[in-house]
Amino acid sequence: MMNATDALKERLKKQGPMRFDAFMAFALYDPEYGYYTSGQGIFGRQGDFVTAPELTPLFGQTLGQAILEVLPLCKPVIYEFGAGNGKLASDLLNTLGDTVEQYNIVDVSGGLKQVQSETIRASVPGHLADRVQWLEQLPEGLEGVLIGNEVLDAMPVRVFEYHHDASLEWWISEDITLEKRPLQVSDRGILETLHTQHGPWQDGHLVEWAEQAHGFVKTLTERLKGLALMIDYGDCAEKLLHPAKRQGTLRAHKNHVAHDGFLTDIGEQDLTAHVNFSQIYEAMHSEGGQLEGYCTQASFLLAHGILELAGQNPALTDPVAGAQTRKALNTLLSEAEMGENFKVFAWSRGVDLDATRLNTLFLMNDRSGEL
Template sequence: MLPPSEIALAHSRSVQAMIREKILAAHHWISFEDYMNLALYAPGLGYYSSGATKLGNAGDFVTAPEISPLFGRTLAQQLWQISQHLAQFNILEFGAGSGKLARDILLELEKTAALPEKYFILEVSADLRERQQSGLKQEIPHLADRIEWLEQLPDQFTGVILANEVLDAMPVHIIKWRNDNVLERGVTWQNDQFTWQDRAIQDKELLTITQQLTPEINPDNKPIDYVSEINLAAVHFMRSLASTLQQGVILLIDYGFGRSEYYHPQRNKGTLMCHYRHHAHDDPFYVPGLQDITSHVDFSAVTQAAENAGLQLLGYTTQAYFLLNCGITEILAQTSAEDTSHYLPQSNQLQKLVSPAEMGELFKVIAFGKDFSEPLSGFSAGDMSRLL
């Protein structure tokens, strides 16, 4: 792994000092959710709030829109179908990254004469927001007036809400189970470094969820230690979206599992993962502020929160099935196979998006609707709702 530069290390030390002060001010202990929130989102210091490149070959990880425009073009086919059944067609994208997904979707929808009235972007990172604004205005100037950046979720919205790799970056609580004992794993500062420390759970909502999960985690009542994550932020996020959405569809794309697989007995060390310079590891205390920290998504918890808030599950499947159902191979076929300089790179990109060894199976697509009952083409085959 390429070591950080001195400038980057200095930044990380500033982030470390900031988090240390928060720990000392909180009686020498903060939840991991608080730690992750500070490391990723502290204004001017957190990973997503600083100016370092995050996406693409020069960054720390690559998302589907960065891999290929085929992803956004194919997703646009699903958005076009949804648009035919809405009183008003707008798109609201959370965490738009480099802006490539917005660009590819808008250019594809322009071909079908089904452009949204507005393409809203809600981006918590000021740095990424500036890059999106600059890039999109340069790349699609004729569509720039349709794009609008928001500071917060609107009170009411009709259309499609889109979030690609957003849930996995939400701060999570880490829980440790041992027989009937359940503790929250937090962060303290000892011997000039961050270290884990377990304490009794104080949050009532968190405690209730952990108590409901215990039988699944330890069905044989054997003395085991089991560590995993609970994403309360995702639960609250779904409640907020349900309150905002008047009519339309919510499309979430991320990596994760249904609950029985998420909390499988063999997954006893959780799903926490960090990304630095395209290297994945499980140490969230390494160079805080310079690396991404993520957790897989419990799609059962997301579904339960959505349905409790009045949303209807419209489909749940793998990214591979979703893209194939929406016609990604037909879109590739628009480029002649004889034009090898263009066709072969796109063919390789398609494989990365749908191959089980790449993104095809780990990444899932889930859709929820309000006042919307039309079957979605993306789930016409391979629906896995029964696994939620």
């Protein structure tokens, strides 16, 4: 079998240069060569990065407390997008138990289904594991609670390079090198508006434009009757597009190292960009979504009782397991780590959640004014 680089070269030869977002879609999700397609060796300490659900079950258990708040007012059905290795699904099912009638997983990488299924079967009682199903397509109606951890950052982005006289966009040329083309006339307005709002930028300032994540959130909102909760690293536009952030946030991840060699190790490394939550807000708002809260991951987890849950766990006093849990909690909550960089963004449509405590639980370290 050909490797991903040769397959890409062939495709480029046939079709001509690709826009960066098309290249990123190939590198991550090509059904044969994409990084997420095989599903092997990606997540965890042996892989390229560790996500919150893998650090400790307390993450999923705490998220479960938020879902339990709203479940009486929503259809008791969960939709998880981008379920990775199935760890979060397992922790949520164990926390929510019989209150959940159905747990749907929607993932663009089919290869992860087997990994997810094995994780869930190994850690969840059989009658709950039987409630999990994998959807090939997004249903027309999404009634229930939608969740996604680190999904939006994994969606392909376009890359714009601001220049005072003529801005550019990143493309990938036939020999897999970066080619910078003049930004199409129809897209210039986007960059000019961003520059007026967040500039002045110096020449060469990079801006990732998450067209796919924007479209995805619009579609979810349009079909939603219930609550949607997305957790990811990112910030509001004002901070992400600040003149000092000239390099943008697009990064490649391999073996726990973040770097900017986007065009090497194709199909063998992750590519991600920080989520622009102002753009996500605009997408959900344009479809009639109602913001329920936007805050840091640390304040969300603390407000939903992560420390109380940790305290109930006898393992905390065990010298080895206890030390691991304390380390995981520190990573999840510390301002220098995931606590501040990661945000929780929640919105609803077609349900009135005012009677729940959800709104007030978001108030600690509320950032919605920044969106």
